[in-house]
Amino acid sequence: xxxxxxxxxxxxxxxxxxxxxxxxxxxxxxxxxxxxxxxxxxxxxxxxxxxxxxxxxxxxxxxxxxxxxxxxxxxxxxxxxxxxxxxxxxxxxxxxxxxxxxxxxxxxxxxxxxxxxxxxxxxxxxxxxxxxxxxxxxxxxxxxxxxxxxxxxxxxxxxxxxxxxxxxxxxxxxxxxxxxx
Numbered sequence: 540x541x542x543x544x545x546x547x548x549x550x551x552x553x554x555x556x557x558x559x560x561x562x563x564x565x566x567x568x569x570x571x572x573x574x575x576x577x578x579x580x581x582x583x584x585x586x587x588x589x590x591x592x593x594x595x596x597x598x599x600x601x602x603x604x605x606x607x608x609x610x611x612x613x614x615x616x617x618x619x620x621x622x623x624x625x626x627x628x629x630x631x632x633x634x635x636x637x638x639x640x641x642x643x644x645x646x647x648x649x650x651x652x653x654x655x656x657x658x659x660x661x662x663x664x665x666x667x668x669x670x671x672x673x674x675x676x677x678x679x680x681x682x683x684x685x686x687x688x689x690x691x692x693x694x695x696x697x698x699x700x701x702x703x704x705x706x707x708x709x710x711x712x713x714x715x716x717x718x719x720x
Contacts, residue, residue: 541592544576547693548596551700552668556604558686559666559702563605566626568664568678569597570611570618571645572671576694581671582613589694590644593670594652609662610649611675612642617660620678621649624657632657645670665703671696679703 552567561567571593573586594610601608607626612619616635619642624632635658637646650656667675667683670693676683680703688700705719 541589541694544589544694545592545596547690548593548670549600550596551688551690551693551698552597552600553603554688555666555668555686555700555702556600556606558688559700561604561606561666561702564607564626565665566607566609566622566662567597567601568609568611568620568662568667568675569645570667570669570671570673570675571643572613572673572696573644575671575696578695581673585639585644587639587644587648590648593693594645594648597668598652608649609664609678610646611673611678612637612646612658613673615641616646616658618674618677619658619660620662621646621653621656621658622662623653624655627657627659627662630657630659630662633660634658667701669699669701672699676701682706 572581573589574584576589609620609622663680683701686700
């Protein structure tokens with residue numbers, strides 16, 4: 540049913556991975572409002588079907604690069620993130636299981652589909668994809684840099700993206716390595 544959205548999700552994630560220079564083992568945080576995808580206001584019409592399609596598209600793009608997905612929960616779970624335990628060795632998990640109306644359909648889908656899911660209060664991801672204005676910035680490393688993608692929407696949802704880069708320090712005489720995206 541949501542084949543178009545699955546394809547859009549794959550294309551957006553692939554383009555972001557390319558533009559961000561995402562490498563094997565790095566983390567992409569995704570906030571996703573399935574309500575916004577289906578044309579409703581965030582938090583009002585959670586759709587597991589839409590979330591599953593978007594998850595499948597993004598997961599396929601990340602698998603091609605060996606990158607990890609961190610799925611942001613909604614504000615009812617303080618925007619915690621679901622991630623594979625292997626991606627975050629030594630992290631301190633919290634005890635909660637996302638549900639469509641408490642965590643969101645996308646985070647619920649990730650929790651159900653991951654091999655060994657863990658929920659964390661926070662993460663510092665290397666790039667981010669915000670589908671439906673879910674406010675992912677709190678989970679990005681410093682310094683976040685906007686990435687302009689070819690499309691600004693997925694279904695009816697607005698999409699924005701970011702990558703991160705190391706902080707520049709030193710001032711006018713400092714020399715920087717442009718290969719460190």
